[in-house]
Amino acid sequence: MTLRRLHVLVTGTSSDAHTWNLMYLQLALEEAGHEVTNLGPCVPDDLLTETCVRLRPDTLVISSVNGHGHTDAARAAAVVRHDPRHDAMPIIVGGLLGTAGNPNADHAPALRAAGVTAVLEKDDLPKLMRLLAETRAAAPAPATATATAAATAAAAATAATAAGRELEGAR
Amino acid sequence: MTAPPETGFAGAIHNTRRAGLVVVQPRMGFAEPSAMRAGLVAVRDARATTVGTITLDSYTRVGDLHSARTAVRTRTRLNGYPLCTHPDDTTRSMLSEVYRPGFPIQIRHGSARPRHIIEAMARIGLDATEGGPVSYCLPYGRTPLRSAVNEWSAACDRLAEMSTPERPAHLESFGGCMLGQMCPPSLLVAIAVLEGLFFAQHRVPSISLSYAQQTQPEQDLEALAALRRLIGELLPDLDVHVVLYTYMGVFPRTRAGSSALLDESARIAVFGGAERLIVKTVMESVRIPDVADNVAAVERAEREVRCSQQMRAAGRHPWAPSESGLYEEARTMIDTVRSLDPDLGIALHIAFRRGLLDIPYCLHPDTQGRTRSRVGPDGRLEWAHVGSLPIDGPRPAGHAVGAQELTSMLNYVADRFDSTVAVR
């Protein structure tokens, strides 16, 4: 069986300017065989929702390290979940979500209540890969030889720029 | 040069410089006024020559004052002090008795659109901050560079207007840091100097230019020497000092490794001739540091500064500065940018659009993103691809950095300090 490449949307949160986390995630996910659109840092809610509608990614990965992630990611997940078209899309959150150095799991109940599927710790990258592999296995096999038009377009755009630099919708 | 200022942030630096001291400063910010005050008092009373810092939170930084208000109302922890959300009187009483001529305080934030912050400072009577049209834009989100240039022009004009000869406003460029890691020193120095020239164009009366510790002390000393030489050549009539930042990239995970990295930065500050050092704490890789963490860091840095000063007085030098042509590279970039337009704001914008300035690994859409850097075999931070920069250097065809290579470069310093300490 040929598995369809997953299209993963990687995004920072509205108040978080850090980018090395986003760049690293993009490279690691691409190397694992996924297609990645990287929305970049400081993503306002409407850019996120608009991009989800336009690109219909298979999975949304929210990364935050500035300590506001526990509130910002909850708000972001809630606005995305507002649209029933994204009901089936996993939302995975990770990074350094609070300011007190405690585990991200402490913030999981509130994040899940807001619609987040999984809250991962800073070094849970293997688990992220596993969750994506499961999503991929569960995804319908490609009807034709192509993924969705949007994913293909995004992949072409990504390939056209230097590695890790595609900043969707930034202009 | 005009007579040195007597009071305010600028005046305090002058007094310590005269006394041959290095000012040590934390990167500290807490949401609660009582905690912020306690932190400032503790830093003032620490066994070190200090100035105070109020680091603002990320909501205030991006201008999302609604979220800052909600957080204050619901007592959600923030990553800094929400200056524009607490009533001015709350901030005034937070500062009362602490903020005095002998203990200046700087507002650090990271805002590409800083007007609300500068206005709050003006109302409250705070005279020192940090920023820059490039350095507070490209590493800090998606604000277009053109808007950041306009906003920082207005901010600089406002700071100039707030100034009096006795109490000049002070502005520090963050240009010596950029993304915190992986930016070759010549480019850091060029951006800091260009921002200094931008501040001078807008008549900000007192400025400092930064440089962040990178991967190799010999190279850092060469960079600091280049920075000081360029200040002498290009900003001779202005009140300017140099501020060194303890390493700004991925920090060691062990206490011992973090402390050793802090010590090294204090030595670099002394042997590189910086007037001020901004420290990091042993909690850097874990969480927002608390008051005790900050006090421990400034006191430790002060001890190391004094040790290094004694070493220097005894004629002992731990490192010989490298001679890699860093000054020439920085100077070429600065001259190229200045030749683009008499208005430095416009020149900076054109330079980034054409790739004449280009920060490696920067995601911001207003940079070309063609340059790449790497940690060389000898531990120096070097160019892997110079893109369209107006300098000589490698321009290889089609080398992409992978996830593994990126992490090992980002962790180079952390690993070096964690492991040397472990074997000891």
Ligand code: B12
């Ligand atoms: C470099 C850096 C910066 C640079 C960022 C430049 C840039 N454009 O990226 C600069 C200097 C500009 C900066 C600024 C700030 N920073 Co900073 N920064 C760091 C630093 C030193 C390294 C981060 C880094 O680059 N790591 C490399 C990447 C590859 O690793 P990573 O980010 O940890 O991500 C990894 C994991 O977390 C994980 N991961 C990330 N996301 C996800 C998601 C999932 C699903 C999974 C599974 C895993 C995962 O995978 C990544 C690879 O292993 C850290 C401290 C440290 N770690 O040493 C502080 C740190 C993250 N910064 C911090 C703060 C507070 C700020 C500021 C907000 C300060 C302020 N108040 O103004 C500002 C402003 C930024 C903002 N508003 O968001 C705090 C956050 C505190 C907290 N959460 O408790 C830290 C921890 C420092 C500290 N102790 O105070 N910063």
